[in-house]
Amino acid sequence: MNIVLLGPPGAGKGTQAKRMIQQYGIPQISTGDMLRAALKAGTELGLEAKKFMDKGALVPDTVVVGLVKERIQQADCAKGYMLDGFPRNVSQAKTLDGMLKDLGQKIDHVVSIEVPDAELVKRLTGRRTCRDCGAGYHVMFDPPKKDGVCDKCQGQLYQRDDDNEATVSSRLKVYNDQTKPLIDYYQGQSKIRGVHGVGDMAEIFARIVKVLG
Ligand code: AP5
Numbered sequence: 056m057n058i059v060l061l062g063p064p065g066a067g068k069g070t071q072a073k074r075m076i077q078q079y080g081i082p083q084i085s086t087g088d089m090l091r092a093a094l095k096a097g098t099e100l101g102l103e104a105k106k107f108m109d110k111g112a113l114v115p116d117t118v119v120v121g122l123v124k125e126r127i128q129q130a131d132c133a134k135g136y137m138l139d140g141f142p143r144n145v146s147q148a149k150t151l152d153g154m155l156k157d158l159g160q161k162i163d164h165v166v167s168i169e170v171p172d173a174e175l176v177k178r179l180t181g182r183r184t185c186r187d188c189g190a191g192y193h194v195m196f197d198p199p200k201k202d203g204v205c206d207k208c209q210g211q212l213y214q215r216d217d218d219n220e221a222t223v224s225s226r227l228k229v230y231n232d233q234t235k236p237l238i239d240y241y242q243g244q245s246k247i248r249g250v251h252g253v254g255d256m257a258e259i260f261a262r263i264v265k266v267l268g
């Protein structure tokens with residue numbers, strides 16, 4: 056099963072993807088995580104991407120398309136995968152469709168997680184992530200047992216550089232202008248599975264499992 060997780064910044068794509076890995080046994084492919092990993096490794100691609108990410112802008116299509124193309128052909132993707140944060144504009148979606156056709160694959164479902172803007176700002180500005188294992192937290196909605204320390208691996212928690220109020224507002228604008236049109240694009244392919252993204256994280260997960268049937 057090949058799934059696209061679609062939703063604004065802070066909708067809970069990453070949070071729900073972690074649960075879906077367990078449920079469906081398929082990997083999460085987050086272009087944002089891959090770009091941050093490239094930056095952490097100090098590669099040229101990572102350093103170039105950071106210039107766009109810090110502004111809340113999209114990294115050029117060729118860069119992310121290249122990353123995804125290589126990743127979906129790895130062995131652990133043989134039974135399917137979840138794309139988190141890709142595609143992010145209609146051009147990427149069209150390129151993806153062409154790429155999958157060549158590989159004899161297709162997207163089966165697009166899970167569209169809907170959350171109002173005011174809630175997104177609260178979620179993003181309070182998000183914390185583990186430097187070592189990547190586990191996600193929120194200072195109010197999902198706090199770690201000990202301030203700044205990961206429950207799972209005792210790693211240090213950090214705040215993403217793009218989670219400040221100014222960059223969050225640019226990211227929301229970019230989402231509305233460039234990513235939201237994907238809802239119509241995939242509606243045209245009858246692939247949209249809408250999920251109300253406000254409420255308890257476990258409850259939202261149950262809604263996703265339900266729409267995926
Ligand atoms: P990316 O890393 O993909 O960021 P994003 O799309 O902005 O999404 P987020 O990761 O911020 O949100 P999320 O939906 O995963 O939320 P989460 O589960 O963490 O991209 C970053 C940048 O990389 C982009 O701006 C761009 O520059 C570049 N990029 C990436 N992909 C690209 C592409 N394809 N093309 C071009 N450029 C690209 O949850 C957020 C917080 O809320 C957490 O703290 C969590 O604990 C909390 N939370 C989750 N669910 C709930 C709930 N139900 N109730 C309360 N709190 C909740």
Ligand code: MG
Binds near residue numbers: 068069070087
């Ligand atoms: Mg994410």
Ligand code: ZN
Binds near residue numbers: 190
């Ligand atoms: Zn950790």
